[in-house]
Each structure stands twice: as structure tokens, then as C-alpha cells.
Amino acid sequence: MAQIFAYILHSNGELDDSALELLAAAxxxxxxxxxxxxxxxxxxxxxxxxxxxxxxxxWKIDSDALSYPNAEVVRKALLNMLxxxxxxxxxxxxxxxxxxxxxxxxxxxxxVGDVVDIEGVEGNTLKTIRQEFxxxxxxxxxxxxxxxxxxxxxxxVFQPAEGQAGEVVDKSGEIGDVSxxxxxxxxxxxxxxxxxxxxxxxxxxxxxxxEDEENLEMVFELAEAMGADVSCSRPIVDAKWLEKSRQxxxxxxxxxxxxxxxxxxxxxxxxxxxxxxxxxxxxxxxxPKAPIFQVADVGVxxxxxxxxxxxTEKIKEL
Amino acid sequence: xxxxxxxxxxxxxxxxxxxxxxxxxxxxxDDLVYSVNxxxxxxxxxxxxxxxxxxxxxxxxxxxxxxxxxxxxxEMAMGxxxxxxxxxxxxxxxxxxxxxxxxxxxxxxxxxxLIMTGAQADEGYAQVGGMLAAMLDYPYASLxxxxxxxxxxxxxxREVEGGNIEMNEIELPCxxxxxxxxxxxxxVGIRGIRKVASVEIPAMGASDLGIDAGSxxxxxxxxxxxxxxxxxxxxxxxxxxxSTDEIIDKLIELLKSKGGIK
Ligand SMILES: Cc1cc2nc3c(=O)[nH]c(=O)nc-3n(C[C@H](O)[C@H](O)[C@H](O)COP(=O)(O)OP(=O)(O)OC[C@H]3O[C@@H](n4cnc5c(N)ncnc54)[C@H](O)[C@@H]3O)c2cc1C
Ligand SMILES: Cc1cc2nc3c(=O)[nH]c(=O)nc-3n(C[C@H](O)[C@H](O)[C@H](O)COP(=O)(O)OP(=O)(O)OC[C@H]3O[C@@H](n4cnc5c(N)ncnc54)[C@H](O)[C@@H]3O)c2cc1C
Numbered sequence: 162m163a164q165i166f167a168y169i170l171h172s173n174g175e176l177d178d179s180a181l182e183l184l185a186a187a188x189x190x191x192x193x194x195x196x197x198x199x200x201x202x203x204x205x206x207x208x209x210x211x212x213x214x215x216x217x218x219x220w221k222i223d224s225d226a227l228s229y230p231n232a233e234v235v236r237k238a239l240l241n242m243l244x245x246x247x248x249x250x251x252x253x254x255x256x257x258x259x260x261x262x263x264x265x266x267x268x269x270x271x272x273v274g275d276v277v278d279i280e281g282v283e284g285n286t287l288k289t290i291r292q293e294f295x296x297x298x299x300x301x302x303x304x305x306x307x308x309x310x311x312x313x314x315x316x317x318v319f320q321p322a323e324g325q326a327g328e329v330v331d332k333s334g335e336i337g338d339v340s341x342x343x344x345x346x347x348x349x350x351x352x353x354x355x356x357x358x359x360x361x362x363x364x365x366x367x368x369x370x371x372e373d374e375e376n377l378e379m380v381f382e383l384a385e386a387m388g389a390d391v392s393c394s395r396p397i398v399d400a401k402w403l404e405k406s407r408q409x410x411x412x413x414x415x416x417x418x419x420x421x422x423x424x425x426x427x428x429x430x431x432x433x434x435x436x437x438x439x440x441x442x443x444x445x446x447x448x449p450k451a452p453i454f455q456v457a458d459v460g461v462x463x464x465x466x467x468x469x470x471x472x473t474e475k476i477k478e479l
Numbered sequence: 480x481x482x483x484x485x486x487x488x489x490x491x492x493x494x495x496x497x498x499x500x501x502x503x504x505x506x507x508x509d510d511l512v513y514s515v516n517x518x519x520x521x522x523x524x525x526x527x528x529x530x531x532x533x534x535x536x537x538x539x540x541x542x543x544x545x546x547x548x549x550x551x552x553x554e555m556a557m558g559x560x561x562x563x564x565x566x567x568x569x570x571x572x573x574x575x576x577x578x579x580x581x582x583x584x585x586x587x588x589x590x591x592x593l594i595m596t597g598a599q600a601d602e603g604y605a606q607v608g609g610m611l612a613a614m615l616d617y618p619y620a621s622l623x624x625x626x627x628x629x630x631x632x633x634x635x636x637r638e639v640e641g642g643n644i645e646m647n648e649i650e651l652p653c654x655x656x657x658x659x660x661x662x663x664x665x666x667v668g669i670r671g672i673r674k675v676a677s678v679e680i681p682a683m684g685a686s687d688l689g690i691d692a693g694s695x696x697x698x699x700x701x702x703x704x705x706x707x708x709x710x711x712x713x714x715x716x717x718x719x720x721x722s723t724d725e726i727i728d729k730l731i732e733l734l735k736s737k738g739g740i741k
Pocket of ligand 2: 484485486487488516518519540541542543571572573574575576578595596597598599600601602603604605606607608697700702703704
């Protein structure tokens with residue numbers, strides 16, 4: 162069986178949640194394998210020690226050139242030391258999406274992105290499960306791994322695995338040439354808006370199902386009647402109908418309300434990734450098969466344009 | 480600046496409920512409404528705005544069948560000058576790498592400073608841009624939501640977690656995958672489409688591109704979709720039933736008990 166590597170993201174000395182999820186995914190490829198964690202950065206001894214609490218081997222790749230994980234630089238470093246035909250596991254987040262596809266080309270191995278489950282390996286075939294059309298249907302995807310593979314794993318779907326303690330191996334000397342034609346400059350923090358939805362206890366969240374900017378008014382009326390704040394999914398911000406600070410999701414805010422009411426939102430993983438703290442979720446959607454109904458506590462199959470004004474009226478009458 | 484934008488024809492999920500066909504090996508495609516992948520419209524709009532400011536031209540390209548021509552025409556109605564259709568029986572069943580290899584050959588037939596793709600398409604792999612860049616040995620940045628043109632290079636913002644922006648400097652020629660929200664794609668009316676209805680769109684096949692037919696298509700694909708299925712659902716939401724009034728009454732009771740109405 163080929164070697165399996167998991168790339169470990171970290172910030173402020175802590176491992177990213179994806180670390181133990183990748184370990185779980187690796188165990189589904191091969192239950193008996195010793196997974197090697199790859200940690201890059203500069204001044205990463207503490208993070209490597211933490212990784213070594215769960216991974217049998219931890220590759221420490223310490224260099225000033227890697228102080229920020231620029232995927233173009235990381236790729237070069239990895240290509241200088243990874244064995245051929247291996248598996249590399251990455252999270253399907255903004256870093257993994259940047260690195261994975263190009264890495265698989267350079268390693269001449271297969272690539273499968275946004276994997277939600279792994280059924281195992283048979284011969285040279287890796288059997289994975291994916292979703293298409295924003296989660297409305299699933300697919301079995303088989304992949305020829307005879308020359309290895311780069312597998313990008315959807316965050317939050319694999320139960321974090323319990324690992325075994327191991328040791329740190331310093332690979333910093335093998336980095337080699339990592340010059341790249343893309344240079345990291347800086348991180349610009351997201352702007353703060355007029356409402357802070359991260360503190361709201363009740364959120365009325367609106368998605369593309371609202372259809373028109375003018376229809377937003379009924380959402381604000383409902384929120385006012387409930388004593389809630391208004392948040393939204395990404396398409397509403399892309400259309401510039403609401404400010405970015407109201408966007409819930411992986412590329413927006415992480416919210417922890419008690420009650421989350423999703424109006425005309427399909428329930429993509431990037432959206433639900435921003436809903437934490439196990440709130441009571443109410444979903445109102447005209448499509449009974451919308452994936453949001455899988456994660457909601459209570460659902461209503463309805464056209465929000467008709468349902469919301471009626472709901473608001475009744476709440477006002479209370 | 481000569482810009483090539485890769486676009487894909489996809490089923491419009493906002494317009495369609497996706498259902499399985501009777502055999503369960505594909506989705507029901509008969510009544511599907513197709514359109515341009517959402518992300519690609521943002522890429523084309525960005526390319527047009529860059530050319531308006533800095534000169535040059537925008538070319539749109541797609542790997543597909545004859546029906547894919549309509550998405551090229553739509554993007555040309557937005558303002559792209561040229562369209563190229565890459566179509567051949569040998570391309571059918573290509574996986575992401577196959578599609579990227581076909582696009583690479585098309586890039587090499589032209590002379591482009593900048594290649595753009597969408598960040599992802601209907602299948603959600605988010606793969607073609609990064610693969611194309613690696614095959615061309617061009618630098619790559621994904622999830623780009625701002626571009627500033629400099630001398631022989633670009634300053635690009637990548638949207639990362641939490642809505643933060645990662646600023647990068649990237650040398651030309653390069654490949655960028657574009658994230659939604661970078662601009663507001665212009666509206667295309669019937670009239671706009673009519674204007675470009677008779678523009679010639681060249682089609683290129685494997686031999687025109689100098690591609691060895693065995694290196695793309697189904698036989699070369701390492702990644703195969705075996706079937707479509709609807710997974711066994713967990714319990715899911717409790718669906719409220721009854722008349723609208725009854726549903727609203729139940730919902731209000733639930734909201735009250737959970738602290739959802741103050
Ligand atoms: C890197 C990356 C980061 C991302 N980050 C985020 C993020 O932070 N937040 C985020 O939200 N998204 C994010 N996305 C986008 C995400 O993938 C989805 O595209 C998005 O969440 C979809 O938003 P939506 O549910 O409002 O729209 P859609 O998926 O289009 O769903 C609209 C829903 O409304 C329903 N509907 C339509 N009309 C009505 C009606 N009249 N009444 C009732 N229901 C109706 C439809 O059945 C459908 O379920 C990100 C994507 C990428 C690639
Ligand atoms: C009949 C048929 C058979 C198929 N068989 C297989 C198969 O056996 N194995 C398999 O893995 N896949 C198969 N596919 C899927 C096909 O290979 C995908 O289009 C390809 O993998 C791109 O993946 P994606 O949609 O995830 O694109 P992403 O990488 O998510 O898209 C990102 C960007 O890449 C560009 N892009 C993507 N596709 C195209 C395109 N066609 N033309 C121009 N630009 C494009 C666009 O700019 C897009 O925004 C098949 C598709 C069809 C229609």
C-alpha cells in the first residue's frame with residue numbers, strides 16, 4: 162500500500178480542525194496505514210509537537226520562505242521531497258483548492274476534489290463519494306491510484322479520528338529551490354459592518370430564493386417582528402443587496418445563534434460551515450429535496466414570497 | 480492585454496430540480512435548462528473591464544459539443560470578441576485533467592497574457608484552473624476577487640476564510656480562477672444575443688490542436704463517475720404539514736419555545 166500524507170493547516174500554534182478529519186479520511190483509504198503529517202511554516206516546533214500527538218510521523222518543514230502558506234511555494238517544497246505514487250490529502254478549503262489540482266499534475270497522479278466519503282481501495286481503484294449540483298445528488302467516483310492521488314476532502318464531514326502518538330522528523334534541509342512567480346504580500350482583514358451577526362441570538366437568513374432586491378423588505382419585517390437580525394447567503398452579497406458583514410459561511414461570518422431561520426437557502430457546505438453552536442434550524446424552501454432540509458430541525462415546503470408576509474402578520478398579532 | 484476565459488455550459492440549478500433518470504446512472508437531462516457556469520460570467524465580466532481599461536481583447540473558449548456554442552455566444556454578447564469551440568468525439572468522457580489538457584493545447588495555439596477560469600463549476604471539483612496552470616508552467620492563484628494591473632504582473636486579492644483578502648503579486652502570463660462577487664456581470668438581453676448570432680465561431684478538434692486522441696477522453700481518464708444516486712437520508716427535518724394557517728401556528732409555537740420570538 163502506498164504512503165499517505167496529510168497536509169496540516171495551522172494558525173496561532175493550533176492545528177486546524179481539518180487535521181484529524183484528514184487522518185480519519187486516510188484511515189478509510191487504508192485502516193492500517195501510518196499517516197505522515199506535513200507541517201510547513203517558520204518557527205513551528207510547537208505545532209509539530211501537537212501534530213505528533215496524533216500522527217505516527219510528522220514532517221517538519223521549517224523555513225522563512227514558508228512562513229505564509231503560499232500554495233505555489235508549498236507545492237515546490239513538497240515536490241522536492243514527496244515519494245512518487247503516494248497519496249496526499251488536503252482539505253477542500255481556500256488553501257487546498259489552491260494547491261491540490263496543480264500538485265496532482267506535477268506528481269502525475271490522479272485528483273479528486275471535494276470528497277465527502279471514502280469506501281476504500283480495491284486493487285488500484287480508490288472508491289469515493291462526491292456530491293454534485295449543490296448537494297442535490299450524490300455520485301460514486303472511482304479513481305485510478307496506481308500512480309498515487311491528491312484527494313481534497315470536504316471540511317466537517319469526516320469524524321475527527323483518534324490518532325497514535327509519533328515522532329517529528331525534520332525535513333527542513335530538503336526544501337530545495339522554492340522560488341515562485343507568485344508572492345504573498347499581506348492579509349487584509351474583512352470589514353466590520355453595521356450589525357454584528359456573530360453576536361445575534363436569533364437570525365433570519367435569506368438566500369437566492371428571495372429572487373429580487375425589493376423582496377428583502379419582507380425579510381427585514383419578519384426579523385423585526387421576531388426581534389431577530391438579518392443575515393444572508395453569499396449570492397445576496399455578490400449581488401450587492403446586503404453588506405458582506407451579513408454573510409454567513411466559510412468565506413463570511415461564523416455565527417452561533419440559538420435559532421437560525423433559513424429562507425430560500427439551499428444549504429451548501431460553505432454556507433452551513435458558518436453556522437455553529439448547534440442552533441435550532443428552521444428551513445423554508447420550495448424544493449422539498451433541498452439539502453438544507455437534511456440539516457434543519459424543522460422544515461416548511463413553501464414559497465417564501467407568499468409564506469413570509471403571512472408569518473410576519475401572525476407574529477405581529479401575538 | 481490578450482485574455483482567454485474558459486467557460487463551461489452547465490445545468491442551471493436555480494431553474495431546475497435535479498432528478499435521477501429511470502436507470503439511475505445519470506440525472507434526467509431532458510427538461511434541463513442550461514446556462515453558463517455562474518463563476519464564469521464573473522470571469523468574463525472582469526476580462527472585459529480589464530480590456531476596456533488597458534486595451535487588448537477577450538476570447539472565450541469551451542470544451543463541449545455543438546450545443547455549447549450557445550454559451551460562447553452569450554459571453555460574446557457580453558463583450559468578448561472571439562469564441563472558440565473545442566469539440567471532438569475523442570474528448571468525450573474526459574476527466575478534469577483531460578479538459579485541462581485540451582484547454583492547454585488551445586492556449587498554445589494563441590498568444591495570451593492572462594487565462595481565467597471560474598473558481599468552480601457544477602461538479603464542484605474546482606480543478607481545471609489549477610491543472611491548466613501547472614500544465615502550462617504558469618503561476619496560479621485561485622478564488623481571486625480583485626485584480627490590479629501592473630507592469631508585467633498583477634496584484635490580485637484571493638478571498639480566503641472569514642472573508643479576509645490575501646494579497647499577492649503574480650507574474651504574467653498566469654492563470655487565475657475567479658470567485659463570484661468580484662464585479663457585477665452585465666445583463667445580456669435577447670437583442671445582445673441577436674447581434675452576435677451570425678458571428679463565426681471556429682470549432683477545433685484533436686487534430687487541429689495537435690492532441691493525441693488517446694491522451695484525453697474516456698480511456699485516458701483516471702477519474703470516473705460510476706453513477707448518480709440519492710443517498711439514504713438521515714432523519715432530516717420534521718416537515719410541518721397542514722394548511723398554511725396550521726403550519727404558521729405550529730411554527731410560531733416552536734419558535735416561541737426555542738426563544739426565536741422575543
Ligand atoms: C470558496 C467558496 C466559498 C464560499 N463561501 C460561501 C459563504 O461563506 N457563504 C455562502 O452562503 N456561500 C458560500 N459559497 C457559495 C456556496 O457554494 C453556494 O453557492 C451558496 O451558498 C448558495 O446560496 P443560496 O443557498 O442562497 O442559493 P442557491 O443554492 O441557489 O439556493 C437557493 C434556494 O432557494 C430555493 N428557492 C428558490 N426560490 C424560492 C422561493 N420563492 N421560495 C422558497 N425557496 C425558494 C431553491 O429551492 C434553492 O434551494 C462559497 C463558494 C465557494 C466556492
Ligand atoms: C458526457 C460527459 C462525460 C463525462 N465523463 C467524465 C469522466 O468519465 N470522468 C470525470 O472525471 N469527469 C467526467 N465528466 C466531467 C467533465 O470532465 C468535467 O467537466 C471536468 O471534469 C471539469 O470539472 P468541473 O465541472 O468540476 O470543473 P471545475 O474545475 O470545477 O471548473 C472550474 C472552471 O474550469 C473551467 N472549465 C471546466 N470545464 C470546462 C470546459 N468543459 N470547458 C471550458 N472550461 C471549463 C471553467 O472556467 C470553470 O469555471 C464528464 C462530463 C460529461 C458531460
